[in-house]
Amino acid sequence: MRILTAGLMTETNTFSPLPTGWAAFEAFGVQRGRDGLTETSVTAPALLWESLARAEGHAVAHSVITFAQPAGPTVRAVYESLRDEILRDAAEQGPFDAVLLLLHGAMVADGYDDCEGDLLTRLREVVGPGVVIGAELDLHCHVSPAMAAGADVLVAFKEYPHTDSMERARELYRLVVDAAAGRIRPTLGLHDCGMVGLYFTQTPDMRAFVDGMVALERQPPVLSVSLAHGFPWGDVADNSAKVLVYTDGDAEAAARHARQLGAELWALRDKVAFKGLGVDEALDRVAIAPPGLVVLADTADNAGGGAPGDSTFMLARMLDRGVGNACLGPLWDPVAVGFCQEAGVGAELDLRVGGKACAASGPPLDLKVRVRALCAELRTPSYTAAMVSLGAASWIEIVGTDIHVVLCAQRMQGFSPKVFTELGLEVAAMRLAVVKSYNHFYAAFAPIAVDIAHVAGPGALMGDMAAIPFRRRDLDYWPRVAEPARAQVQPAFPNGNPVAKL
Ligand SMILES: [Zn+2]
Incomplete structure (x- = not known):
């Protein structure tokens, strides 16, 4: 099996006036190929994937992997250049059986409200429907329909603080390689909770919620469970907490579990939502x-x-x-x-x-x-x-x-x-x-x-989630409204389902 890795990560605060350009990515390094990848940087999961793949006799190639400190929207030409480099490597160094991506999930560039959806859609066009694409996401991500359809598997961190990024990378590898080998068929159920906020997983209620996600992953046909918390200061249409449940080919079970977990989070909302002191x-x-x-x-x-x-x-x-x-x-x-x-x-x-x-x-x-x-x-x-x-x-x-x-x-x-x-x-x-x-x-x-x-004092990150001055995202979310109409189960996304079918 041949596997490609790539990474393009930043979290965009659309209210921040600080531009994200080349210098922001170069401060962390724009790594190309195997040289420059280290276990003590954001590239660590790519090295883990390489070692897991080699142990099973698979070949690995590395495209661009880079990260920028969160700030305002990425400069359009910078995003397009990094994206196109990944697409070019996927086309020219292929064919591949699988692609493993490190993405944040809340990246916005000038002209692109959904960078990850754009990248995944284009990557799918390049590699074709038979190649398994998986991405590891920060839990502060906006899961868009294009992301859900473009990737076969999305796995978000479960912990905030994000202490589990390597564990999640390991899980993503297993799911993607098993799917590429035809052993499983990841099928997504997605539930939009209609909530904008931050949820610390060290609190007892969120701890129990995360433990519940892990327990559910041990119940077949469930393969993977993520809660995408959303990133409150991203003024994009898809900003919302969402539950993702992948099962092995069972769309009904995936949707049912996603809906159930979403209802559990909804019931906890008053207890777990961030409330800061003056x-x-x-x-x-x-x-x-x-x-x-x-x-x-x-x-x-x-x-x-x-x-x-x-x-x-x-x-x-x-x-x-x-x-x-x-x-x-x-x-x-x-x-x-x-x-x-x-x-x-x-x-x-x-x-x-x-x-x-x-x-x-x-x-x-x-x-x-x-x-x-x-x-x-x-x-x-x-x-x-x-x-x-x-x-x-x-x-x-x-x-x-x-x-x-x-x-x-x-x-x-x-x-x-x-x-x-x-x-x-x-x-x-x-x-x-x-x-x-x-x-x-x-x-x-x-x-x-x-x-x-x-x-929650004055500053760029407004702690009052009900008062964030969204213009692109609609205002139908908790805690802005008591009962958002938006909360709903979205259609299942079978393996490699093209966006056009949604
Ligand atoms: Zn995060």
């Missing part, structure tokens, strides 16, 4: 928490959701309230990092911090700071073994306060305490750490925190 409410909580480290997530400025990562709302309020023994990071400010590097460790300088990228960044803060530490490149783990780079970084102490900030030159959310400790800032010994992240920080910070709270 900034002051969160800072009040610090005062009454037991001794130890309190972690507050500045969710509205999560670079991983397309926010700039340089907003000052939380820091300004901490200064106003005289909070001490506190740190905040990572705050994206390449200009300020450059000034700190120029001044050197130990220097005191007047520094304009944050508030530079866009209106959602808030105003810049003019501060007297002391440079406590510098590093040429700050690298931390992400939610998997993959490492991420925050570029050059500096630890600054705001003079006259006991507030410490980690500045970074490359946009990145705070995945790990190493954001602080790699610069020598012992975050575990502090009272308060404010981390710019939505939920991916959780797994690594939980062991050192006595209390963790999510803050």
Whole structure:
């Protein structure tokens, strides 16, 4: 069997003014072929697929694999160029029996609201109906009819934080290879829950829901179960939580299970939907928490959701309230990092911090700071073994306060305490750490925190899902309306069903 892998990943916040162009992809690397693939980057699943395939005597070729930090829509020519490279490899290096893709599922480019649907549709035209196409998706994906029809199998992460990306890659491999060998016939049931929101899987109710999905996968004829949570800040028609159930050839069972799981999520909606604290409410909580480290997530400025990562709302309020023994990071400010590097460790300088990228960044803060530490490149783990780079970084102490900030030159959310400790800032010994992240920080910070709270303050990622100013997506969704008419079971999508038949 001959297998092609490819990857084109970014999550698009259509409300973000930050463009996603070549530099955004090159910051993570645009890998072509086997060279450059590593187990400590977003390319890790492709190497897993290669090793699984080789062990079974299959041949593997790698097309482009690349990722860009979430931001605004991708530049049209950049998307088209990367897409066409994958299509060209599929045509010229083939024939293949199967294609394994790493996609995000919420990518938008200028002129393309559904990049993954476009790519899968074109790829199907190139390889033909007999080739099995599978894609691993981030659970923050919009599953469109074109995606469901273009792929034979879609497998989304089950965990948020996404700690299971390698497990899901392994499952996708098995399903795709078994389908290509004719041993199974994946048949999709898709249920649209009519919900826009974020659902953290570490909470007891979502934990039970995920465990239920895993249990269902052990019941034949079910092959695979995913909950596509959707990505709230993608203003596209298909933005909605959706349940995907693949069975082995049983369309009725697939639709029935999808509908049942959708009803279960619907029943949980009030319990599991994200509700953040206001900034002051969160800072009040610090005062009454037991001794130890309190972690507050500045969710509205999560670079991983397309926010700039340089907003000052939380820091300004901490200064106003005289909070001490506190740190905040990572705050994206390449200009300020450059000034700190120029001044050197130990220097005191007047520094304009944050508030530079866009209106959602808030105003810049003019501060007297002391440079406590510098590093040429700050690298931390992400939610998997993959490492991420925050570029050059500096630890600054705001003079006259006991507030410490980690500045970074490359946009990145705070995945790990190493954001602080790699610069020598012992975050575990502090009272308060404010981390710019939505939920991916959780797994690594939980062991050192006595209390963790999510803050829904001002910023680019509006925490009130009912108020997101959609223009392309209709407003028929919970929590905007109590009973959305949209929630419905969609028709089954048999193997390789062309879009035209839908
Ligand atoms: Zn995600």
